[in-house]
Amino acid sequence: MHTIHIEKTARVADKYDVVVCGGGPAGFIAAVAAARLGASTALIERYGFLGGMATAGLIAPLSVFTYNGEKVIGGLPWDFVERLVGMGGGLVEEPLGNIAFDPELYKLCVQRMVQEAGVKVFAHSYISGCRQEGNEITHVIMENKSGTEALEGRMFVDCTGDADLAHMAGVPMQPQNGEPLQPASLIFVLSGVDTDSPLISQAMHHNRQGVNCHCLPIREALLARQQELGLPEFGGPWFCTLLHDGTVAVNMTRVAADACDNRNFAAAEMHLREDAFRMAQILKEHFPEFRHSYISATAVQAGPRETRRILGAHTITAAEYLNAVRYEDSVSRGAHPIDIHVANGPSQGCHFLEKPAYVPYRALYAHNFPNLLVGGRCISADRQAFASLRVQASCMGTGQAAGVAAAQCVQSGKTVLQADTAMLMATLRQWGAVI
Ligand SMILES: Cc1cc2nc3c(=O)[nH]c(=O)nc-3n(C[C@H](O)[C@H](O)[C@H](O)COP(=O)(O)OP(=O)(O)OC[C@H]3O[C@@H](n4cnc5c(N)ncnc54)[C@H](O)[C@@H]3O)c2cc1C
Numbered sequence: 001m002h003t004i005h006i007e008k009t010a011r012v013a014d015k016y017d018v019v020v021c022g023g024g025p026a027g028f029i030a031a032v033a034a035a036r037l038g039a040s041t042a043l044i045e046r047y048g049f050l051g052g053m054a055t056a057g058l059i060a061p062l063s064v065f066t067y068n069g070e071k072v073i074g075g076l077p078w079d080f081v082e083r084l085v086g087m088g089g090g091l092v093e094e095p096l097g098n099i100a101f102d103p104e105l106y107k108l109c110v111q112r113m114v115q116e117a118g119v120k121v122f123a124h125s126y127i128s129g130c131r132q133e134g135n136e137i138t139h140v141i142m143e144n145k146s147g148t149e150a151l152e153g154r155m156f157v158d159c160t161g162d163a164d165l166a167h168m169a170g171v172p173m174q175p176q177n178g179e180p181l182q183p184a185s186l187i188f189v190l191s192g193v194d195t196d197s198p199l200i201s202q203a204m205h206h207n208r209q210g211v212n213c214h215c216l217p218i219r220e221a222l223l224a225r226q227q228e229l230g231l232p233e234f235g236g237p238w239f240c241t242l243l244h245d246g247t248v249a250v251n252m253t254r255v256a257a258d259a260c261d262n263r264n265f266a267a268a269e270m271h272l273r274e275d276a277f278r279m280a281q282i283l284k285e286h287f288p289e290f291r292h293s294y295i296s297a298t299a300v301q302a303g304p305r306e307t308r309r310i311l312g313a314h315t316i317t318a319a320e321y322l323n324a325v326r327y328e329d330s331v332s333r334g335a336h337p338i339d340i341h342v343a344n345g346p347s348q349g350c351h352f353l354e355k356p357a358y359v360p361y362r363a364l365y366a367h368n369f370p371n372l373l374v375g376g377r378c379i380s381a382d383r384q385a386f387a388s389l390r391v392q393a394s395c396m397g398t399g400q401a402a403g404v405a406a407a408q409c410v411q412s413g414k415t416v417l418q419a420d421t422a423m424l425m426a427t428l429r430q431w432g433a434v435i
Contacts (some may be wrong), residue, residue: 001357004039008148010139010141010148010149010150010233011146011148011150012139012149012150012151012152013060013122013150013151014120014151015041015151015153016040016041016042016120016152016154017034017039017041017152017155017406017407018034018039018040018041018154018155018156018157018360018406018407018410019041019073019140019151019156019157020034020041020042020043020119020156020157020403021042021044021140021156021157021158021160021164021165021321022044022045022052022127022158022159022160022164023043023045023047023050023052023110023121023123023159024050024051024052024053024054024159024161024395025050025051025052025053025054025062025077025376025392025393025395025396025399026043026052026159026375026376026377026399026402027043027050027157027159027160027376027397027399028043028050028051028110028113028114028374028399029076029077029182029399029400029403030159030226030375030399030400030403030406031043031119031157031374032113032114032117032119032403033400033402033404033407034155034157034381034404034406034407035114035117035119035407036076037156037404037407037408037411037427038407038411039406039407039410039411040118040120040304040428041117041120041407042119042120042121042151042153043114043117043119043120043121044122044125044127044140044142044151045121045122045124045125046124046125046126046127047123047300048123048368049107049111049123050095050107050110050111050114050121051103051106051107051110051144052161052376053303053331053392054101054103054106054289054392055103055106055107055299055300056300057299057300057301057302057303058103058187058188058249058299059187059249059251059299059303059392060100060101060103060241060242060249061087061099061100061207062081062098062099062101062391062392062393063097063098063276063336063392063393064096064098064335064336064391065078065081065092065097065260065335065386065393066095066096066097066335066353066392067097067335067355067356068095068209069095069097070434071097071334072097072333072334072335072356072393072434073333073335073394073396073433073434074431074432074433075400075432075433076396076400076431077314077393077396077399077400077433078432080110080113083109083112083113084099084101084105084106084109087105087108087109088102088105088243089101089102089104089106089109089282090102090105090106090243093205093206094207095207095209096206096207096208096209096373097335097393098206098207098210099393100204100240100241100242100243102242102243102244103218103242106358122144124144124145125142125143125144125149126143126144127141127142127164128139128141128142128143128155129141129169130165130168130169131150132170135170135368135369136369136370136371137153137156137165137169137372138152138153139152139153140153140165141355142152148313152153152255153411155371155372155373155406155407155409155410155416156371156372156406157373157374157375157399158372158373158374158375159375159376159378159399159402160378161304161307161373161377161378162260162304162307162308162377162378163307163308163374163378165344165372166308166366166369166372166374167308169369169372171310171311171366171369172310172311172368173308173309173310173311174308174309174310174380174381174382175311177383179383180197180256180343180344181256181257181258181305181307181343182305182306182340182341182342182343182387183233183235183254183255183256183257183341183342184254184255184256184265184268184269184272184302184303184304184305185223185235185251185252185253185272185303185305185345186253186269186275186276186298186299187250187253187298187299188249188250188253188276188280188294188297188298188299189242189248189249189250189295189296189298190247190280190283190290190294190295190296190411191246191247191288191293192246192292192293193239193246193247193248193289193292193293194246194247194290195241195245195247195248196245197289197347198389199215199217199218199289200215200239200248200289201325203215203218203238203239204241204248205241206239206240209285210254211285212348212350212353213238214235214236215236215237215238215239218237218287219298219346221286221287222234222237223346229282229286231279231282232253232278232279233253233255233344233345233346234253234254234275234279234346235252235253235254235341235346236251237251237279238250238251238252239251247268247296250276250280252276252279253272253276253279254272254341255268255271255272256268256344257276257302257304258307259302259307260307265304268302268389269301269302272302273298274293276298277295280293280294280295290431296407300400305341306383306386307377307378307388308378309377309378309380309386310365310366310378310379311314311366311380312364312365312366312374312380313362313363313366313367313380313417314360314363315363315380315382316357316359316360316363316379316381316382316386317382317384317385317386318338318382318383318384318388320357320385321334321338321353321357321381321384321385321388321389322338322353322357322420323355324353324355324356324357324358325357325358326358327358327359327360327361327362327409328360328421329361329362329421329424329425330358330359330360330361330425330435331359331360331361331397331398331401331405331421331424331425331428331433332358332359332394332397332401332433332435333357333358333359333397333434334356334357334358334359334388334391334394334397335353335356335357335388335394336353336388336389336391336393336394337351337352337353337388338350338351338353338385338387338388339351339387339388339390339391340384340387349387353388357385357388358435359379359389359397359401361401361405361419363379363381364380364401364402364416365369365417366380367417369416370416371416372416373402373405373406374398375395375398375400375401376395376398377390377395378401379398397433400428400431400433401433402426403430404424404428405419405424408420408423408424
């Protein structure tokens with residue numbers, strides 16, 4: 001392969017105190033947090049709606065806000081949950097603290113929250129690069145139908161899930177140490193399901209503490225006949241309510257894939273779509289609860305469980321995480337099991353925590369990058385700690401911390417390394433974060 005050199009001129013569309021990249025669970029919370037503190041805030045998202053893997057990936061439920069009934073993720077993320085529930089789009093699965101949701105109402109709820117907070121949303125805009133002076137980012141570059149545009153910013157928050165901005169800025173990433181990435185899955189929605197049947201009505205509510213919520217009877221039946229049925233690689237299956245009778249989101253397909261490798265991921269998605277239809281047919285033919293079911297939707301994109309994470313000022317280790325080490329700069333929590341799906345095959349390591357864990361502020365930035373924070377799936381954690389922190393409530397928690405820190409750094413004129421962590425923690429506590 002050879003390369004060519006291109007030069008482009010980008011129109012500077014506007015200037016903001018804080019530019020948040022990626023409008024998923026971490027990003028929309030980060031943007032609302034920064035705006036609430038008075039920072040002029042932009043949010044850039046490649047799709048025409050917000051919510052990230054919750055809405056584009058149809059990944060349900062939102063895990064987990066409580067641990068043994070004790071709230072661990074509070075503040076803006078919980079405000080969002082309450083508002084979604086109030087709109088009829090969310091259901092708190094007691095006692096576990098998973099949130100079942102309607103993806104369409106989720107999109108609407110997020111949109112209202114960011115607009116009310118005064119966040120400027122740049123939708124249908126793909127982040128393709130950045131301009132830097134040394135390691136300081138001055139502009140983020142995005143491509144959309146209006147052409148190549150730049151947004152100038154004082155602080156940047158990378159919530160792209162894949163650490164796209166950090167990668168483009170030259171931030172070092174966590175080593176993979178030869179271990180395969182966790183697999184990707186394409187979620188599909190089945191309608192016409194007998195959701196009143198005892199088997200499905202129980203399986204689709206993920207509310208049992210200390211238990212993997214997959215549908216064990218169907219899993220065992222499928223494993224026993226996998227070859228005979230021509231059933232592709234599968235996980236779970238997890239059936240997830242979308243709050244409408246007769247409909248469940250099915251988390252079952254899986255393939256080893258790297259979402260940061262364009263050709264690899266595109267091919268994996270085609271493979272997964274074939275698998276989804278094969279699986280739907282097998283469920284329909286062999287389980288009476290699915291006799292009248294059909295695929296009514298597949299997710300906009302396959303969900304990658306694992307991609308790039310930054311090598312931050314501090315990397316949360318499994319030992320710290322499992323021992324619930326409380327840091328002097330703790331800014332968020334994690335309560336989900338350490339949940340590692342094998343790349344090829346149906347198995348999954350699911351290690352339940354004995355205590356909810358903590359996340360230090362130092363895991364949200366890298367040394368020598370003075371105006372860049374990260375939130376969500378790309379924070380600095382080793383593979384085990386990450387396998388718990390990757391879930392959506394934890395991503396919202398780190399998004400909230402990154403958004404507050406970004407706004408406070410703008411106000412104080414400090415770099416992310418110099419941030420006043422006492423003030424950051426005080427604001428988070430005042431908002432209801434349990435740190
Ligand atoms: C199969 C599967 C099952 C899962 N199960 C659960 C579960 O049961 N419970 C749970 O809570 N979590 C689950 N997760 C994990 C969870 O969904 C994600 O880890 C979480 O959504 C990450 O949030 P985030 O905000 O960091 O990133 P994302 O949700 O990935 O959001 C990133 C956003 O950035 C945008 N973006 C990315 N790159 C660019 C770019 N270059 N330009 C512009 N925009 C960009 C994306 O479009 C997206 O909106 C699961 C994940 C998978 C894949």
